[in-house]
Amino acid sequence: MTKIITTALIYFTIAFTSVVAADLDKINKEFYKVETDNYSIATTVSKKFAYRIADHMEEIHKEYRRRLSNIFGEEDVEKFRVVVFDKQSNYLRALGDKVRGTAGIFMSNEQLLAGFVGKRPPSALFKTLYHEGFHQFLFHYIGPNCPIWLNEGLAQYFSEATWTGNGYRVGDIPPHRIYTLKREWENKQWMSLEKLLSLTNSEWMGMVEDQSPRSSLIYNQTWLFVHFLIDGANGKYRDNLEEYLEDIADDEDSYEAFTDHFSANFTALRNTLYKYLNTLEPSPKFMCMKNMGIISRLLKFFIEKGGADIDTLENIEDVHELFVNSGWKMQMKDGTTLTNRKEDAIEALFHCPLDKSDKEKSYKFRVHKDSGLPQITCPQHPGQARIISRFFNNKKTGTLDFTISEQLPTKH
Numbered sequence: 443m444t445k446i447i448t449t450a451l452i453y454f455t456i457a458f459t460s461v462v463a464a465d466l467d468k469i470n471k472e473f474y475k476v477e478t479d480n481y482s483i484a485t486t487v488s489k490k491f492a493y494r495i496a497d498h499m500e501e502i503h504k505e506y507r508r509r510l511s512n513i514f515g516e517e518d519v520e521k522f523r524v525v526v527f528d529k530q531s532n533y534l535r536a537l538g539d540k541v542r543g544t545a546g547i548f549m550s551n552e553q554l555l556a557g558f559v560g561k562r563p564p565s566a567l568f569k570t571l572y573h574e575g576f577h578q579f580l581f582h583y584i585g586p587n588c589p590i591w592l593n594e595g596l597a598q599y600f601s602e603a604t605w606t607g608n609g610y611r612v613g614d615i616p617p618h619r620i621y622t623l624k625r626e627w628e629n630k631q632w633m634s635l636e637k638l639l640s641l642t643n644s645e646w647m648g649m650v651e652d653q654s655p656r657s658s659l660i661y662n663q664t665w666l667f668v669h670f671l672i673d674g675a676n677g678k679y680r681d682n683l684e685e686y687l688e689d690i691a692d693d694e695d696s697y698e699a700f701t702d703h704f705s706a707n708f709t710a711l712r713n714t715l716y717k718y719l720n721t722l723e724p725s726p727k728f729m730c731m732k733n734m735g736i737i738s739r740l741l742k743f744f745i746e747k748g749g750a751d752i753d754t755l756e757n758i759e760d761v762h763e764l765f766v767n768s769g770w771k772m773q774m775k776d777g778t779t780l781t782n783r784k785e786d787a788i789e790a791l792f793h794c795p796l797d798k799s800d801k802e803k804s805y806k807f808r809v810h811k812d813s814g815l816p817q818i819t820c821p822q823h824p825g826q827a828r829i830i831s832r833f834f835n836n837k838k839t840g841t842l843d844f845t846i847s848e849q850l851p852t853k854h
């Protein structure tokens with residue numbers, strides 16, 4: 443279950459549930475259907491969108507298999523079912539009020555993956571589908587006994603997949619995860635691995651529903667753990683991970699299977715994870731998104747409070763001028779402060795780490811014709827993917843807002 447926590451814009455997720463059932467007949471709309479090798483897709487959005495979902499699911503499916511190839515061999519299986527609603531109201535009508543606050547869900551009893559687009563950018567929906575799609579995939583092969591830490595850790599690992607123009611790349615590293623994990627380590631907040639490994643589904647869901655501070659920590663810790671098991675030490679532990687998953691599929695005790703295939707020295711393992719964390723560098727894509735977030739926050743501030751006139755901004759140079767020509771101070775999420783005097787730091791904001799040209803600014807700025815509001819784009823990403831910050835008037839709060847998303851090319 444991918445949970446929407448709007449204030450923090452974090453998608454919390456819960457593995458899967460058997461208590462929700464879908465009744466598609468309650469929706470008085472046409473379902474557009476597409477069948478692919480592995481998926482059966484239905485959506486109320488459009489035929490074109492059904493093909494687009496199908497493309498994404500087929501590609502991410504390859505990646506699920508590639509990373510854990512020994513256990514998820516090629517075999518004829520029933521198709522995985524996916525349904526995507528246009529609006530949240532239809533999602534709620536078909537699935538019931540229990541799923542309120544979630545953006546997507548895998549229903550193990552029906553083996554059905556469901557989500558909705560709503561007002562979110564499509565990339566946010568796809569991220570949800572990669573995540574929930576992995577739960578669906580794993581459930582098919584492993585059954586209901588996969589421990590929650592591993593199920594969620596793996597699903598998060600795959601939800602950070604990046605389109606390269608030629609398939610997906612997984613293992614990307616968002617800076618906020620590194621920053622949060624380091625801070626929580628310093629505050630001695632990390633959960634012991636013994637505890638993490640033995641968490642039950644209901645204990646996990648309890649923490650998420652309470653929105654306790656530990657809930658974001660368990661997601662980050664399990665993400666790191668899985669990242670280490672798949673990519674750490676040049677993939678040395680991947681075989682152990684696969685053997686461990688096979689034992690779980692054979693109904694062996696997951697805790698004992700863990701100590702068999704990895705280690706029973708949890709303190710040493712925890713220290714190894716922390717050491718691994720310190721070797722990780724944030725991925726360029728996420729650094730670009732971070733830059734764009736800071737530029738957008740500043741621009742929002744100047745338009746709303748600083749008296750900046752959108753009509754006088756023609757290109758990204760103008761935005762840069764605006765930032766350096768008046769005094770301001772901005773508190774950053776990592777605890778540092780950015781001011782108009784830190785020219786090098788401001789310069790760096792306008793540069794995407796993927797931009798290999800010698801241009802000073804990687805981003806493009808324009809005022810959208812219809813909305814009259816700014817839009818900032820980074821065209822530097824592989825496979826014609828783009829990072830876009832779109833401004834909009836938030837009707838609920840009455841203020842200017844923006845969303846940052848990844849726009850992926852599509853065959854259809």
Ligand SMILES: [Zn+2]
Nearest residue numbers: 730794820822
């Ligand atoms: Zn970029």
